[in-house]
Amino acid sequence: MIFTHDTEYALGTVVDLINTGPAAAGTELLGDLAALRAFVRRNRFSDVGDLTGADLARVRGLRERFHAVFRAEDVPAAVRLINEVVAEVRARPHLTDHDGYDWHVHFFAPGAPMGEHLAADCGMALAYVVSAGELDRLRTCAAPDCERVLVDLSRNRCRRYCDSRTCGNRMHVAAYRARRREAEPKAVGSTEH
Numbered sequence: 131m132i133f134t135h136d137t138e139y140a141l142g143t144v145v146d147l148i149n150t151g152p153a154a155a156g157t158e159l160l161g162d163l164a165a166l167r168a169f170v171r172r173n174r175f176s177d178v179g180d181l182t183g184a185d186l187a188r189v190r191g192l193r194e195r196f197h198a199v200f201r202a203e204d205v206p207a208a209v210r211l212i213n214e215v216v217a218e219v220r221a222r223p224h225l226t227d228h229d230g231y232d233w234h235v236h237f238f239a240p241g242a243p244m245g246e247h248l249a250a251d252c253g254m255a256l257a258y259v260v261s262a263g264e265l266d267r268l269r270t271c272a273a274p275d276c277e278r279v280l281v282d283l284s285r286n287r288c289r290r291y292c293d294s295r296t297c298g299n300r301m302h303v304a305a306y307r308a309r310r311r312e313a314e315p316k317a318v319g320s321t322e323h
């Protein structure tokens with residue numbers, strides 16, 4: 131494990147969030163409250179009350195700012211972005227073991243609106259990435275026509291493709307075909323007379 135499990139979990143949430151955006155997905159996948167509720171469910175947010183249009187707007191705003199961290203030119207630029215996000219929340223760090231998860235730290239204040247929850251916990255997860263000197267683990271998919279993001283949590287930093295399943299496979303197939311083409315003898319009929 132590269133980071134603590136709650137940090138890695140929050141990073142997974144950041145990736146999922148960014149990949150709902152038009153800039154990454156090519157289309158808006160967080161179009162309404164139903165989509166936001168599905169996002170909350172699949173990332174197992176705890177302690178989220180009724181969601182409103184204001185929550186949706188705030189979450190989409192955060193999505194842009196988190197995406198900017200992935201695309202930051204250098205560490206100081208990423209630091210500026212992350213500090214701005216976490217400075218806006220009323221953080222109240224506390225240990226919790228909700229839903230059968232082992233003890234971990236939440237940064238958001240209990241009862242905080244969804245956007246604040248996201249800004250505090252995901253913002254701090256990104257802060258840990260920078261403080262561990264691991265910013266280069268935040269990546270954009272290496273497939274040429276894919277703008278989705280990923281966090282490389284592999285020990286040897288070898289992950290290049292997003293989670294969409296298709297990308298990694300697609301690129302492996304392309305690489306395999308290219309190798310085969312190279313290995314194959316020249317096509318019949320190409321012999322010069």
Ligand SMILES: [Zn+2]
Pocket residue numbers: 176226228231234236
């Ligand atoms: Zn938790």
Ligand SMILES: [Zn+2]
Pocket residue numbers: 271272273276277278291292293294297298
């Ligand atoms: Zn991809």
